[in-house]
Amino acid sequence: xxxxxxFPYGALAIARAYANGDFSARELIEATLARIDAYDAQVNAFxxxxxxxxxxxxxxxxxxxxxxxxxxxLAGVPFAAKNLFDIEGxxxxxxxxxxxxxxxxxxxxALVTRLTGQGAIMIGAxxxxxxxxxxxxxxxxxxxxxxxxxxxxxxxxxxxxxxxxVAAGFVPITLGTDxxxxxRVPASLCGVFGVKPTYGRLSRHGTYPFVASLxxxxxxxxxxDDLAATYDALQFADPLDPACAQRAFxxxxxxxxxxxxxxxxGYFDEHANDDARHxxxxxxxxxxxxxxxxYPDADAARGAAFLITAAEGGQLHMANLRARYxxxxxLSRDRLxxxxxxxxxxxVQAQRVRAALRTRVLELFERYDVLVAPATPMVAPRxxxxxxxxxxxxxxxxxxxxxxxxxxxxxxxxxVAAPMRTRSGLPIAVQxxxxxxxxxxxxxxxxxxxxxxxxxxxxxxxxxxxLLLPGANA
Amino acid sequence: MSSSIDAYVEAAxxxxxxxxxxxxxxxxxxxxxxxxxxxxxxxAYHVDADDEPAPVYRP
Numbered sequence: 312x313x314x315x316x317x318f319p320y321g322a323l324a325i326a327r328a329y330a331n332g333d334f335s336a337r338e339l340i341e342a343t344l345a346r347i348d349a350y351d352a353q354v355n356a357f358x359x360x361x362x363x364x365x366x367x368x369x370x371x372x373x374x375x376x377x378x379x380x381x382x383x384x385l386a387g388v389p390f391a392a393k394n395l396f397d398i399e400g401x402x403x404x405x406x407x408x409x410x411x412x413x414x415x416x417x418x419x420x421a422l423v424t425r426l427t428g429q430g431a432i433m434i435g436a437x438x439x440x441x442x443x444x445x446x447x448x449x450x451x452x453x454x455x456x457x458x459x460x461x462x463x464x465x466x467x468x469x470x471x472x473x474x475x476x477v478a479a480g481f482v483p484i485t486l487g488t489d490x491x492x493x494x495r496v497p498a499s500l501c502g503v504f505g506v507k508p509t510y511g512r513l514s515r516h517g518t519y520p521f522v523a524s525l526x527x528x529x530x531x532x533x534x535x536d537d538l539a540a541t542y543d544a545l546q547f548a549d550p551l552d553p554a555c556a557q558r559a560f561x562x563x564x565x566x567x568x569x570x571x572x573x574x575x576x577g578y579f580d581e582h583a584n585d586d587a588r589h590x591x592x593x594x595x596x597x598x599x600x601x602x603x604x605x606y607p608d609a610d611a612a613r614g615a616a617f618l619i620t621a622a623e624g625g626q627l628h629m630a631n632l633r634a635r636y637x638x639x640x641x642l643s644r645d646r647l648x649x650x651x652x653x654x655x656x657x658x659v660q661a662q663r664v665r666a667a668l669r670t671r672v673l674e675l676f677e678r679y680d681v682l683v684a685p686a687t688p689m690v691a692p693r694x695x696x697x698x699x700x701x702x703x704x705x706x707x708x709x710x711x712x713x714x715x716x717x718x719x720x721x722x723x724x725x726x727v728a729a730p731m732r733t734r735s736g737l738p739i740a741v742q743x744x745x746x747x748x749x750x751x752x753x754x755x756x757x758x759x760x761x762x763x764x765x766x767x768x769x770x771x772x773x774x775x776x777x778l779l780l781p782g783a784n785a
Numbered sequence: 786m787s788s789s790i791d792a793y794v795e796a797a798x799x800x801x802x803x804x805x806x807x808x809x810x811x812x813x814x815x816x817x818x819x820x821x822x823x824x825x826x827x828x829a830y831h832v833d834a835d836d837e838p839a840p841v842y843r844p
Contacts, residue, residue, distance in 0.1 A: 524839075614827040621820055633802055636809065645809065649816035652797040657824055662838035664830045669839070710819070 318342055320771070322388045322483040322537040326430070329387035332376075336369035336387045340432060343389045347434070347481050350774040353462055355454050356476040358394050359401050360435040365389070368432045385544060386430030392486040393473050394436035395443060395519040396420040405519035406441040406469070408452045408638045409631050420517030421552070422486055422528055422545050429544045434482055437472030441640035443488060443521040444624055444647065445469050446496050446712035447694070451640055455694050458501060459772050460737060464691035467497030467712065470529070474501035477531045480771025484541045485531045490522050491616055492686075492716025494529035495742060498728040499686035502738025502769045504538045504757065505531045509747045510723030511556040514549035522623040523554070524662070525616065525720060533768045535758045538727070539563035542750065558748065565751040572600035572756065575684040575744075578609035582714050584701055586739050587685035590731040594741040595683045597765040598756055606682070607671035608664075612718035615661040615668075619721075621650025622658040642709060669722050676746040681756045683741055685715055686728050690737035719744055727753040729766040738769055790818060 318339050319325050329336065344362055351357050372386060392398060395405040397416035404410050419427065427433060438456040440448050448456035448471025456471035458464040459479040466475040470487030474497030477485055487494045489507040498505030506529050513528035520526060530545065532538035542563050549555040574595035580588055595603075606612070625632075625647045632639060632648055639647075675682070688701045692708050699708050706714075719726055719742060727750075728740040743760075745752040760766035794814045798805055805813070 608826070608830065611826040611830045614823045614825070617820060617823045618827060629801065633804070636805070645812040646816045646820075648798075648802060648805070648809075648813045649794075649820055651801060652794060652813075652817065653820065654793075657828065659838055660830075660832070661824075661827050663832045663836045664827050666839040667830070667832055667836045707819075 320480055320483060321534055322385065322532060323540055325388050325483060326384060326386050330382050336372040336432065337366065339387055340365050340369040340389060343434060343482065350479065351481065353457065353774055354459055354475050354479050355456050356438055356472040356479060356481060357391065357435045358404065358438050358453050358472070361398060361401065361433050364400065365432050365434050368427070372430060372432070383428070383430035384540065385426065388431040388484060389434045389482045390426055390431045390484045390486070391434045391437050391473070391476055391482050392420070392423055393439050393470050393488060395439065395488060396423055396486055397517040398423060398433060398436055401436060403519055405443065406439040406450050406453065407640070409635050418517070421514040421549055423517070425545050425547065426541070431484070437476055437485060439472055440469035441643055442519070442624070442628065443469040443490060443493055444643040445709060446492065447709055448472065448497070449642060449694060451642070457694065458691045460502060460769060461691065463693050465500060465694050467500035467691065469493040471497045473531050474498050474503055474505065477501070477503045477533060478771065483533060484537060487529050487531060488518065489527045489529045489720060490525045491620055491720055492713030494531070495686045495716045495726060495728040495740065496712050498531060498730065499738070499740035500691035502730040503531050503533060504535060504730065504768060505529060505728040506538055506542050506750070507720065507726045508542065508750050509725040511554045512725070512750070513545050514547065514552045514555045516549055516551040520627065522620045524619050524623060527720065535754060535761045539754050561748065561751065563751055563754040567752070567755045570598060570752065570756060571678065571680045572598040573602045573604045573679045573682055574600050575606050575682050576603035577605040578718070579606065579684040579715055582688050582701055583685045584689045586690055586733040586735065587688055590733065590739050590741050591683055591685045593731060593765060594729065594760055597760055597763050598681070598683065600683060604675065604679070604682070606718060607668055607675070609718040611664055612668050612721045613714060615664045616717040616721035618653060618657055618661040619665070621646065622653045625649070625651030646710070665721055672722050672724070673746065680745065680752045682744040684744065686740040686742045687712055688715060690733055690735055690739050716742065723747060725750040725753055727757040729757045729760050730768050731765065732767055787818065790814070790821060
């Protein structure tokens with residue numbers, strides 16, 4: 312698939328075509344910037360464009376190619392990062408007005424450096440929920456990020472800009488983070504692939520934190536191969552992140568024979584509507600799963616994640632919640648203050664339950680390699696929707712879009728989110744959940760679904776030319 | 786339960802956020818009640834004395 316400017320959409324396809332001499336990096340980056348200039352006003356995925364930097368990096372890459380240098384694997388691939396990643400030369404906002412006067416980052420975050428080191432070209436920073444506390448990217452400071460497949464609907468969050476930028480065809484890969492579902496929820500609502508690796512797999516160095524016990528780094532792409540190449544490029548044992556595991560590189564592309572797959576029922580069916588359950592059944596069937604199993608005490612795992620998040624997040628922001636309450640995001644500031652007040656006994660209990668549940672879920676993985684569950688209870692809600700109806704239960708949208716992702720990330724398990732079709736035409740993803748440090752199993756399951764055309768990343772939308780900004784040139 | 790939560794939140798706000806407006810305090814109370822509902826299965830979960838917390842989680 313190619314863009315209207317005849318550049319490929321996929322990351323690896325771009326790298327191959329660039330290495331083949333089909334176009335210059337400057338031509339590609341100018342076309343990428345022109346598409347964003349023309350259409351992002353409709354999506355609002357970007358909060359900053361690193362135009363000058365991108366063109367400098369493109370020219371440097373073109374010079375390397377002209378010298379006959381060996382090109383790195385992601386040479387020429389445009390990418391962008393959620394605006395909690397440090398990007399040299401611009402302020403790291405983390406979606407918040409209170410950081411608006413922060414000095415520009417002096418250097419890139421570790422994972423940004425990993426991608427640029429592989430030849431990828433930084434295009435800009437992406438919209439998100441304030442301080443990553445939300446599932447809808449309805450950011451009152453930057454404006455809501457809109458779903459490219461239906462601009463009246465949410466892109467999901469908190470990495471909404473990261474998923475939307477890929478779904479819109481602006482860039483082929485992006486970086487995001489996932490504390491409770493912030494990669495998997497927007498991947499589901501925008502219909503792109505996403506990876507949330509094992510807790511501790513990828514370095515958090517140079518990112519604005521949210522919940523140290525639960526923060527995971529992740530990525531988005533339009534295909535499993537692109538996502539795997541990105542994930543592999545990001546891996547390294549970073550001594551600057553105390554939670555980063557000191558493990559050797561373990562490729563996403565390990566070869567496998569049969570996969571033992573089960574579908575998660577119980578909690579994961581009860582909190583999923585027809586679209587979500589159908590997606591889970593379709594994925595399980597395509598992967599040859601015949602059994603439905605129960606995740607151990609999913610409601611306790613979800614509750615533990617909620618308590619730990621509220622307490623750590625609330626404590627992190629106490630000072631500016633006191634001093635600058637009026638400038639904080641109205642959708643999350645009161646929840647953060649409530650979290651800061653939680654009794655210590657509740658939070659310690661949550662951490663103990665988390666450790667106990669870890670033992671029980673590992674027992675489940677003695678029988679199965681991959682567990683399948685929906686990533687969200689429903690397809691994208693409309694922006695501004697307060698409530699959703701799930702099997703007759705009326706639930707608040709904003710704290711509950713992640714109720715199927717929270718029990719999984721609470722235990723630090725690696726997940727690939729794979730987008731599926733629904734009857735409504737809007738996408739929804741399944742979670743392909745693997746044991747700790749076995750991202751390769753989740754990638755293998757995703758690849759099988761993609762090969763069978765069960766998993767499907769919808770093509771980028773055709774944007775409404777009538778909504779072009781004056782002077783924009785697509 | 787709700788009266789004890791009200792009393793707890795008011796006391797905790799007086800300690801940590803003494804300048805918060807009454808309107809904001811009411812919203813914080815509502816949020817606390819929601820979190821308390823989600824805490825119920827966690828607090829009911831039996832842990833043994835040797836089930837240690839996982840402050841730095843290493844799967």
